[in-house]
Amino acid sequence: MSDTITPRAQNYAMPAEWAPHDGCWMIWPERPDNWRLGAKPAQAAFAAVAGAIARFEPVTMLVSARQFANARAMLPAAVRVVEASSNDAWARDTGATFLLNPAGDLAGVDWMFNAWGGLGHGLYFPWDLDDQIAAKMLEIEKAKRFRAPKVLEGGAIHVDGAGTVLVTESCLLDQNRNSGATRAEMETLLRDYLGVEKIVWLGAGVPHDETGGHVDNLACFVRPGLVLLSWCDDPSDPHYQISRDAESRLRAAGLAVEHIPMPTPMFLTDAEAAGIDHSPTGMNRAAGERLAASYVNFYAANSAIIAPCFDVPTDSEAHSVLQRLFPDRQVVMVPAREILLGGGNIHCITQQQPRKARE
């Protein structure tokens, strides 16, 4: 394929998440080897997130044929329910990364997907249906599709809409995604498919992040020039060093940094672990595992911030930080432990569709 068919060559770029949306995409959780108790608690949590977002913008929930009737019954009427098969429920990572050009036309990147690491280190097999999700979203929206030549997930990037992207070395340079790919090649990919100019490399993601360290669980832009970072003040916690390293890299890149506390450490309980199916091709979570929680894993909806809370002491400070940094948006916290148990959070299960020019 020629370079001339990259998004960059056609003047497409990824808008910031806080730019106006036409809506939000989610995928209904279902697999019982990731979501405990037949995914019923997770479904309730996803429905609550969808309902919270739907107060501010249209939501489309992609659902398998098996779960179609149940999802339709559990979701608010305002949520559009559309059939789509998937291997799991991470719209951030398997969904299209939407783009706009200066005329306001909608397009999207369909990244290659290998379940965060392929046969050796990925989280499940197969992932063929997940790899079709982006194309299916773009078909439904009749939007131009750019199939990327490399593996990447939407959670591995955060753009400011003004030419800069945040990524982590632990994800983008891990050979479990794109064997043999160099830093320079990954930078070319980001420039060509996101329309960015500047790449800011952080190091590792938050501890125990199963994705290898997605940036969207560690830090995000508040606006161009300002980054919100999940912060740890406990020197005995592995995130202490990670968050300091991230801050120094961000400042070295000329970015201002705000802190949001990492949530009080949480762990998978015996009872929770007992509700997860055993599987030769799935996650096989064990009781006692630390959960990779972060308050930056929120979704910026039109006029709102939909953020996770966990019924832990740090929730209220997190709410205050978000409300202070987004004074024009309503901060809505949704109980998200059941999402966290599956390996991600609200940003991971959502995908914004930017507002295109009306026809």
Place this chain on the structure above:
Amino acid sequence: MSDTITPRAQNYAMPAEWAPHDGCWMIWPERPDNWRLGAKPAQAAFAAVAGAIARFEPVTMLVSARQFANARAMLPAAVRVVEASSNDAWARDTGATFLLNPAGDLAGVDWMFNAWGGLGHGLYFPWDLDDQIAAKMLEIEKAKRFRAPKVLEGGAIHVDGAGTVLVTESCLLDQNRNSGATRAEMETLLRDYLGVEKIVWLGAGVPHDETGGHVDNLACFVRPGLVLLSWCDDPSDPHYQISRDAESRLRAAGLAVEHIPMPTPMFLTDAEAAGIDHSPTGMNRAAGERLAASYVNFYAANSAIIAPCFDVPTDSEAHSVLQRLFPDRQVVMVPAREILLGGGNIHCITQQQPRKARE
């Protein structure tokens, strides 16, 4: 449920098929116990129909997850491909019957569906996915859904958009759809859900029609007051009497009638029958069966008539009749024997979505 939530109560009615469309819906054929040779010849025929319609209006093809990649590859780029599970491929019968109100808002009827006759006389089991198709279409289009309280198929009705509907007694009064339902109750259903005033009852459909005699294989409106009837001049053919009975009923209802010849009789060949899977729950077609062919089983697209041809002597006269009756539309004939082998034709596999008011 209260009568006040019928389409009629909210000023919705079904437009005529020749009214402007926003597009057309189809379903990809797949089941090998209905479509010979693993449905590959039928898929090629459906793709040709989709391509012909797509020259005149947008087409959405609903496709199972299994066939998604294949359908995407076989269909023209202009055709939108959207995942939806189904039991078979009859968008006319399982799809939503779209409605408009005077403000131009889109809605749709989601008829109950029982595979043209239920457990006793239906064509296959199960039909649960087919019964979800209409709801899925309406979700995708974010259109209001009216779930009807009775079984009906879109092929069992033809409206003129001016208050009159054509139906057949052989379908609507057959107790295999709505056990115990009276003629008066079916008329109430049609008035409430299609927004019509006058019901014109024909008798039987064309011979060997597996639906029990859908009107859309027998006759259709050309415009209000004028009906096109599939006609037979051979007194030894069972359609001779059927077409005469239909004509007399139409004239008695004050309608003018034009004739279109029925196609030269065609039969399922040994080779064709040998390509169909045996199945305990499917059609189990046998070589030598007469095929229920009709030229009125066409689709009225924006500015075009997409009609079946069969490579038989009657094709050219049928083309002439259609072009004479629709002088402002381009008549495009598509080879349709492979569709006919599955039990229907172009009208049966299409569903128009009328043009709604722009937002």
